[in-house]
Amino acid sequence: MALDVKTGQTVKVTIHKTINRAAARKTIERLFMKDKSVAAPLEARSANFIPLPKRRGGQIWTKRPNKVHPALNRGDSATIVATPQAIRDLGSVADFVEAAPH
Numbered sequence: 629m630a631l632d633v634k635t636g637q638t639v640k641v642t643i644h645k646t647i648n649r650a651a652a653r654k655t656i657e658r659l660f661m662k663d664k665s666v667a668a669p670l671e672a673r674s675a676n677f678i679p680l681p682k683r684r685g686g687q688i689w690t691k692r693p694n695k696v697h698p699a700l701n702r703g704d705s706a707t708i709v710a711t712p713q714a715i716r717d718l719g720s721v722a723d724f725v726e727a728a729p730h
Contacts, residue, residue, distance in 0.1 A: 637729055639708055641660070641727045642704070647724050652724055655720060656700055656725060665706070674693045
């Protein structure tokens with residue numbers, strides 16, 4: 629991998645190619661959710677949801693909010709902290725993203 633960052637540095641990750649593999653999309657989504665600016669609107673939606681437990685079929689049942697996935701389009705970027713796992717993840721999706729120390 630050509631990315632020479634050390635653990636603890638901040639890295640700016642930008643999508644430069646359309647993601648066409650499901651596993652790569654999940655990996656990039658997991659990396660992007662570490663950026664507070666990307667995750668904040670999705671977490672706000674979950675925070676506004678009020679769980680109302682009720683009895684359904686003799687069991688207590690609670691509706692939970694559906695997970696909302698971020699739109700990962702070309703040109704989207706996120707700033708993340710480089711951890712050993714994040715560096716390995718960036719290496720596995722290097723075909724789709726550009727990462728540079730920030």
